[in-house]
Amino acid sequence: MEFLLVQTLNGISYGLLLFMLSSGLTLVFSLMGVLNFAHASFYMLGAYFAYQVSTTIGFWPALAIAPVLVGAIGMLVERWGLRTVHRYGHVAELLFTFGLAYLIEEAVHLVWGRSSVEYRVPPDLDGPLFTIFTSQYPIYRGFMMLVSVAMLVSIWLVLTRTRIGLVIQAALTHPQTVEALGHNVPRVFMLVFGGGAALAGLAGVIGGNAFVTEPGMAAAVGPIIFVIVVVGGMGSLAGAFIASLLIGCMQTFAVSLDWSLAGITIAQAAPVLPYLLMVLLLIFRPKGLMGTREG
Amino acid sequence: MLEVRDLNAYYGKSHILHGVHLSVGDGEIVSLLGRNGVGRSTTIKSIMGMVECSGSVKFKGEEMVGLKAYRVAHKGLGYVPENRDIFPTLTVRQNLLLGRKSTRKTGRWKDEDMFELFPRLKERADTQAGVLSGGEQQMLTLCRTLMGDPELVMIDEPTEGLAPKIVEQVAGLFEEIKKRGISILLVEQKLAIALDISERLYVMGHGQIVFEGTPRDMRENAAVRKEWLEV
Ligand SMILES: Nc1ncnc2c1ncn2[C@@H]1O[C@H](COP(=O)(O)OP(=O)(O)OP(=O)(O)O)[C@@H](O)[C@H]1O
Ligand SMILES: [Mg+2]
Numbered sequence: 330m331e332f333l334l335v336q337t338l339n340g341i342s343y344g345l346l347l348f349m350l351s352s353g354l355t356l357v358f359s360l361m362g363v364l365n366f367a368h369a370s371f372y373m374l375g376a377y378f379a380y381q382v383s384t385t386i387g388f389w390p391a392l393a394i395a396p397v398l399v400g401a402i403g404m405l406v407e408r409w410g411l412r413t414v415h416r417y418g419h420v421a422e423l424l425f426t427f428g429l430a431y432l433i434e435e436a437v438h439l440v441w442g443r444s445s446v447e448y449r450v451p452p453d454l455d456g457p458l459f460t461i462f463t464s465q466y467p468i469y470r471g472f473m474m475l476v477s478v479a480m481l482v483s484i485w486l487v488l489t490r491t492r493i494g495l496v497i498q499a500a501l502t503h504p505q506t507v508e509a510l511g512h513n514v515p516r517v518f519m520l521v522f523g524g525g526a527a528l529a530g531l532a533g534v535i536g537g538n539a540f541v542t543e544p545g546m547a548a549a550v551g552p553i554i555f556v557i558v559v560v561g562g563m564g565s566l567a568g569a570f571i572a573s574l575l576i577g578c579m580q581t582f583a584v585s586l587d588w589s590l591a592g593i594t595i596a597q598a599a600p601v602l603p604y605l606l607m608v609l610l611l612i613f614r615p616k617g618l619m620g621t622r623e624g
Numbered sequence: 625m626l627e628v629r630d631l632n633a634y635y636g637k638s639h640i641l642h643g644v645h646l647s648v649g650d651g652e653i654v655s656l657l658g659r660n661g662v663g664r665s666t667t668i669k670s671i672m673g674m675v676e677c678s679g680s681v682k683f684k685g686e687e688m689v690g691l692k693a694y695r696v697a698h699k700g701l702g703y704v705p706e707n708r709d710i711f712p713t714l715t716v717r718q719n720l721l722l723g724r725k726s727t728r729k730t731g732r733w734k735d736e737d738m739f740e741l742f743p744r745l746k747e748r749a750d751t752q753a754g755v756l757s758g759g760e761q762q763m764l765t766l767c768r769t770l771m772g773d774p775e776l777v778m779i780d781e782p783t784e785g786l787a788p789k790i791v792e793q794v795a796g797l798f799e800e801i802k803k804r805g806i807s808i809l810l811v812e813q814k815l816a817i818a819l820d821i822s823e824r825l826y827v828m829g830h831g832q833i834v835f836e837g838t839p840r841d842m843r844e845n846a847a848v849r850k851e852w853l854e855v
Pocket of ligand 1: 640
């Protein structure tokens with residue numbers, strides 16, 4: 330019981346973090362048709378920027394500054410990179426984001442070195458929040474959930490209650506019509522790409538110290554968020570949300586279970602589970618949980 | 625007001641328009657007729673900056689070729705797409721809101737004007753546009769573009785597949801548009817409507833203008849009707 334509760338909470342907080350990453354990826358995909366391989370690199374940049382800022386002026390400013398910086402980089406990438414490459418088609422765009430992911434990783438190597446950096450949970454947030462039976466639940470985990478939920482609500486409000494949100498929703502399906510009505514659609518693309526990057530950056534700020542900040546972190550989480558987008562259904566925010574929680578919980582439970590099957594423990598198999606889920610889903614329900622488009 | 629000269633348009637390698645010319649004067653209703661696939665939609669999309677093209681499109685004396693579609697819209701050209709291209713997941717009211725180019729300026733049209741013209745839209749103001757009937761969706765695309773306060777509006781096959789009674793309503797809207805000093809470039813299939821409401825007509829064939837004249841010229845010219853319009 331105790332195990333179940335704690336692991337569920339951990340799974341949800343990890344799942345929410347994954348949603349902060351996958352929401353941007355899926356929005357950018359459905360709006361611009363670009364599968365951004367460098368999306369997880371923005372997550373990594375968020376963590377490193379937060380480390381840098383928090384060692385000089387503290388964690389709280391970092392919480393705001395790092396995502397803004399990452400968002401600005403995202404907008405520059407869209408405006409001066411993707412938009413130019415777009416002319417040469419989707420393959421070129423894909424290769425571009427692929428290259429960008431390597432570029433960012435190398436840049437991180439150069440600036441911060443090849444091993445992990447000491448990005449720690451700030452002292453104000455260190456310690457137990459409450460105790461369930463005998464286990465203590467850390468404040469920081471609660472904080473992560475709070476930030477993620479706040480973000481979730483804000484995305485939803487922006488998309489459904491603001492004019493720019495309506496323009497984004499309409500541009501998802503009818504970009505040409507929206508532009509002919511006088512809306513600057515290229516700028517909307519840039520803002521969404523930047524917004525997605527900023528969200529990923531924020532996930533990096535709160536995830537980097539909960540887990541570990543190292544040059545391999547983008548490559549580790551990148552495939553997982555792709556799985557989420559595919560499982561949820563390409564381009565579906567609701568699908569990405571469900572898949573994030575599902576995979577978040579699945580991963581969290583799996584690594585802590587030592588039941589074994591044919592000599593392999595579930596914990597050992599944990600890293601494979603998301604991919605297994607994706608493969609099965611692609612076979613039995615190719616459009617994903619909530620997706621509308623086939624293939 | 626609108627002066628198109630030697631307009632050539634391409635989809636990738638295929639050359640669709642071959643030197644189209646036409647003009648629309650202040651407050652005029654002009655129709656562009658022709659069979660399916662002759663390039664009528666392509667003509668107005670090119671004017672709107674939505675298709676790669678060369679030639680000259682002067683609107684109020686200013687060159688539009690080379691401008692992005694949203695800039696052309698801001699110059700005062702409105703475009704009503706064919707196929708009832710509404711935003712299906714948004715409500716009727718939200719669709720109308722997206723027709724406005726800015727939240728500050730208010731043009732000659734308000735939501736209320738639209739609701740007065742089409743009471744059906746008022747009843748359904750907060751429903752998802754995707755569940756409206758075909759006729760209601762057509763009204764909505766028209767109204768949505770008018771909310772952006774264009775000075776000239778290009779309308780692509782507004783009456784296609786509509787019941788006669790709704791066609792009448794839509795024709796009524798054209799009168800209202802004209803009364804407010806807005807010019808119309810209308811793409812139509814139905815010759816009767818075009819003859820009825822327009823001051824001048826153009827007929828297209830194979831990506832070119834093959835006839836221009838008044839409704840009267842057209843009525844008298846059976847050869848053109850037979851060669852370029854009747855199926
Ligand atoms: N996106 C596109 N890509 C390639 N070719 C196109 C595209 N859109 C239209 N065409 C071609 O251009 C030609 C003109 O099309 P257009 O849509 O302008 O015709 P139209 O006169 O409006 O007829 P209708 O609306 O009745 O189909 C057609 O031969 C069509 O096949
Ligand atoms: Mg057409």
